[in-house]
Amino acid sequence: MTSKNPEQTEFQGEDISPSKDGYIFKEILREGTGDELPMFDDKVTVHYISRRLDEVEFDNSRQRDRPFSFSLGQGEVIKSWDIGIATMKRGELARFTSKPKYAFGQKGHSDKVGPNTIVVFEVELIDFGGKDFSPEQDGSIRRRMIKAGEGNLRPNEGATIEMMLKGMYNDQILEERTSTFILGEGCEENIPAGSPWSLFYFSVEVCAFKMTTGEHCKLFLKSKGLVGLEKFNIPSDATVEYELKLIKVERVKDKRPDTDDEKLAESEILKTRADQLLKGSHYEVAIKKYKKIYEYLLSAIFSHDSDRQRCKYLKIASQSNLALCYMKMNNYDDAKRTCNRALAFDDKNEKCIFRRGQCHLAMRFYDRAIQDFETVLKLNPLNAAAKQQIQICEQQIKAHEVEEKQIYKKIFHKSPQANASNKIELVQIGCGPSETVAVTHPTVSTSIINGQSKQASDESLQNDLNKRTSTTSHTSKKIRMNSATSINSTTKRVASASSRTTTIDLESSTGGKKSRRPSLPLYDDANYDLVIIWVDPHIIDSEKTYVNSLIKFRRITDAVFTFDEFEQCISFLDHIYEKTAFLIVSDSVVEQFLPLVIGEPHLDFIYILNQTKRKIKLINIWKKR
Structure with a gap:
């Protein structure tokens, strides 16, 4: 409905228009909780129903079952909302009646709200709070505006600024001072009091870049945001408030050297x-x-x-x-x-x-x-x-060798109930610091590799190994291996490893009987569907993570191998390369390893621990091939 004379219409409720001239009226339908009100630039979340005076509804967030959020006072909504919601408490339900001046004016809104139309909004303020300024967006540092600044000119890096800081905890002043410092180097002025590594120092700098002269804001710090304020002996679960006011700014010229x-x-x-x-x-x-x-x-x-x-x-x-x-x-x-x-x-x-x-x-x-x-x-x-x-x-x-032996010892001395479906072979080989290699064979798996069952005899498996070591593959040539030398040395290591293999039989899940499988040579690829090569085991941050990671990988593979050196990894690949579907290599060797295998059809995927964007890009290019 288009109001014939909206300026003369009278409404119930409190006049909250800025000049008290009867343009916005507020009726409280349900009281809110607490005394806190939203501040300028707060993120507010509301539910609302919008109607004309004739009760025709033209917008309803409840029907969409999705609350609406916006920054208060930034002009993202009509003026009556910025003015009216600033008067509400958390949980409050209110009705606002707005004349066109603070609503949709002479243009109206869509086909349901004509020009010069008086509108009614029923608004519930669900929540409000400051902007999250923490690096991890975890709420440890939030900013709320007390007073907007003047103009639009903000400091740039290297600008000299004068700022007031006031810290409060439990209504007690922690510190109150005015400092002049170069923006970007506030740490030299001990901004804030405490460690220059604090998140608060980070947030003060970030705030300053976004402030204008005269702007007054408040930071709310908790959890990680308290790092750097240890000298005040504040409990770790407390919330500290810091007021910041930008008093003066002297910008520097944004001029890069040309010559x-x-x-x-x-x-x-x-x-x-x-x-x-x-x-x-x-x-x-x-x-x-x-x-x-x-x-x-x-x-x-x-x-x-x-x-x-x-x-x-x-x-x-x-x-x-x-x-x-x-x-x-x-x-x-x-x-x-x-x-x-x-x-x-x-x-x-x-x-x-x-x-x-x-x-x-x-x-x-x-x-x-x-x-x-x-x-x-x-x-x-x-x-x-x-x-x-x-x-x-x-x-x-030396200490690392002892540590790894202890880790593997714990891994492979488990209870039979925890490993009822597995048989574990513990093989000692000379692979640098990590001398213990675990090979796990599921007893219930019937996977076939190259047409051969995993139940193949030792004789057929050894024949397959001999056949593979008699020739040098195209891949081996590509990775610059001296075929005869590498294969002979590898075969010797295999024989030595096999002679020192310890077999642990566990109960299978069928009938409670023990199932004995042949002791398999370490490098005999015909025994594995999938091989994981885990390079540089020291990157694992703790014994617990190391053990959990090995258990996780056993769910998708028949074997877990560890290597510390690039050449050892290549020597191993010389024998299992064509059967390998999944490799894990570390950041320490990938730059040597990756260029040698890009484009090869035998590998499905490589995952790099400690990834970088550049390496991820290389991987994506490889996968497209």
Whole structure:
């Protein structure tokens, strides 16, 4: 219905229009709970029914059985909603009658709401709250607006800002101060009081980038959001409130260096600043600046030899220090990658080789770590730290061998009831640190491989192995194996392994009788439907995860093998390659391994532990083939 004279119509309820001029009226149908009201920019969730004055309904969220959410005060809905819902409490049910000025105006809305129509909204406020500012979107940091700022100009990175901070817990003030700092480097001003690694420091910086001058907001911190506030002795299950007010902003010019000479000069400034941040343990901020140096100088070209040498020094030094930042943050994968990038400019850089060795040691690639430290000693025989690191590697290798033996011992000494349908063969082979290999054969499986039953005799299986070791496949040639040498050495290992095989018979699920199966050679592929190659077992974070992972893989495979070295993996593939449907390789060998098998029809899929986007892309290309 189109109102003939909407401006003169009188309605019941409270006049909540901004000028109290009778444009919006509110009637409370059901009281809400608590005293808290929504704030500007809060995310509010409502159910509503929209009608004209003649009771004709034109919209209903309840019929859709889906609540509606929006940001309060941001103009995402009509003005009467932004004004009216701001007066509601959680759980409140209210009726708003709005004249056209704060509703749909002279244009109307769809074919059911004509121009200059008075509309009635019945709204239930289900919930409201601040925007989630936590990195993991887990609600540990939420922001709520107290007062909007002026204008639309926001600070940029490097801007100097003046900000008021006030921390509250249980109505007590934790701290109250006004600080001036460079946005992006607030950690040097102890924003907030506590660790520069806190999520709160992260949220203050993120908030500042989105604030305008005069803006006043409040952060609600709980759980992970409290990290960095330990000095206040706040319980881990508490909620802390911090008020932020942006007082003043001095933006910097958004100008990147254009010429190579400008890039070199800017890189000098960045390195000096980044080194200061590194010394102050502000690693995340330093990382950004070291990365920018490399970005500036990567494509720079200089005519003078002195400039070229300076450019090379800055690239190596920035990458070396960047690696150190990553190491301080226990990010050894990126640290190692950064060391390799620096060594591309100087393959005899002692500091970078040493740091890469430290990364290998931390990642438990002991052989590679020893190689790096030995290279350091060749460059500098007086490097005592490298000698000490080699000793640590040797100690860790011995400890790792003992640890793995204990893990496997626990895995294969289970109760018969837990393994009633399996027979376990425990085979000891010389495969680096992981010398124990588990082979599990289901007793009830009747899978056929190459037309041969898994119940085949030892003689036929051995004949198959001999046949395969008499020729070198196309695949073996492709992976650069010396056929005769690798096969003979493998056969010797197989014979040795078979002579030391221990067979454990468990009750089968049929009749409670024991079923004995022949002891099978380790490398005889004819015995397996599916083979998993699990490289670098040290990546498993704990004994519990290691055991659970092995159990999980046994559900989809007949065998689990572990290898530490690329060549051992290739030697094994020389005999089971054509029968392998599923491989697992680690990040440490995939760059060597993946290019050799891309395009081969025998493999269905490869899963890479510690995946990166670049490797996932390679896998997707391979799968399409």
